[in-house]
Amino acid sequence: MFKKYPILKWILIVFSSIIVFLLVFGWWFMSLLPIEEMGTDLSITQTFDLPYLSEDIQPSRGKILAIVTSTATMGNTDKSTGYELTELSRAYYVFQANGFEVDIASPLGGEPPVVIDDDDMGKYDFAFLNDSIAQHKVKHTIPVKSINPDVYEAVFFAGGKGAMFDFPKNKAIQNIVRNLYQSNKVVGAVCHGPAALVNVTLDTGRPLLENKKVSSFTNNEELLLIPDAEEIFPFLLQDKLVAQGARFNEGATYLEHISYDKNLVTGQNPWSTWILAETMISALGYTPKHREITAEENAMKVLIAYEEGGTQKAKELIKQISTVENKPLARQLIAVHSVVAIMKGSIGRFFNLISLTSYAKSQSKNI
Structure with a gap:
């Protein structure tokens, strides 16, 4: 059949390559996420x-x-x-x-x-x-x-x-x-x-x-x-x-x-x-009581740093939060914003945010 319709061979090759790429990329993308932390049962919190x-x-x-x-x-x-x-x-x-x-x-x-x-x-x-x-x-x-x-x-x-x-x-x-x-x-x-x-x-x-x-x-x-x-x-x-x-x-x-x-x-x-x-x-006239900033808020700071100063500024903040201050950072939220970038058609932003997610993983003590 491929001899009669050689174009089918190339369509199959391209299609198969895309499927393999998506599977590999999907596996790699998931590997960036803190699966264990995300699986922690918080539902019993009092x-x-x-x-x-x-x-x-x-x-x-x-x-x-x-x-x-x-x-x-x-x-x-x-x-x-x-x-x-x-x-x-x-x-x-x-x-x-x-x-x-x-x-x-x-x-x-x-x-x-x-x-x-x-x-x-x-x-x-x-x-x-x-x-x-x-x-x-x-x-x-x-x-x-x-x-x-x-x-x-x-x-x-x-x-x-x-x-x-x-x-x-x-x-x-x-x-x-x-x-x-x-x-x-x-x-x-x-x-x-x-x-x-x-x-x-x-x-x-x-x-x-x-x-x-x-x-x-x-x-x-x-x-x-x-x-x-x-x-x-x-x-x-x-x-x-x-x-x-x-x-x-x-x-x-x-x-x-x-x-x-x-x-x-x-x-x-x-x-x-x-x-x-x-x-x-x-x-109301009061100094807000001290509160430990959540991992999601720290991720927000990183995303805002990226918006205002680019990838390098965001990486510097990731290192400060994760390595110097040893504070929690919800890198899965950065990954979510990479998906938002795709939804908006911004491919460059998508890859930048994926890069930041990967960097956040490398800086985490709980990789």
Whole structure:
């Protein structure tokens, strides 16, 4: 057959070569990941296992309100949604560790829908699932219409795509934001959480967002994950914030990034939650309690160093974190961003990030 159709021979050779290459590359790619560490069972983590929560207890400093979405599906689709667990759990524990009692509310009250992304779950997130007090609060959320804003020092809006549907037009949410902001208290929101701000009008008659420096989930981030987002959501969040007069502050795709404008603190995506919550503590007038930076946050620092200074700068930071400071570094997160690069069609970036993942492995004491 090959003599009659020689082109088939070459097609078979090329096809087989591609398959072999992909298998070898896939095996090599997996070898870069800390499989043993990734397989560690964190699901049994309790709050007393975390020194940040169990030691150096801070004095009571008042209450912070956390608000999550009640929306379970995205618009007219069958795509499920809810609040992002990691965005609530991490902020919740930062507030608690710094002396604040946290109440949790939602537009409808009761038990809201939750999104749990197994790949993003860390020890604090599992501790939250095992925390009987936190779980009682999140399964019996207070309806926002029942909230008295005067008893809170700050409000925090967790993200989750459901927030795009039930935050913007909720009058009770608008009243909470207006009351706290005009009382010089702190308003914080992360990822899709800033959807709570888009229709807030101050007593002056001007939009809250007018001329404010603000971050949120960006158009690029939204459309990369959901190409038909403009049809599914009532608006793209970045566009809506800008339409309300905000000075949109966009960071690199899926990297930690926040904006801090007086008593308004906003974050771009889930990876911004730690620093956003601690910035809220600073805005309240306190020095945030010391917290050991997580392996994922260290990986974020490396990725930001790459964005700002290139491969060499990122390698220097990897060596500093892993070898000099002997701190944990989630190199699998760097690998994930190499996949994002492929999704964006950036081949050069893909290979650079793969190189950084390999270098991080070489610097790790637990290769």
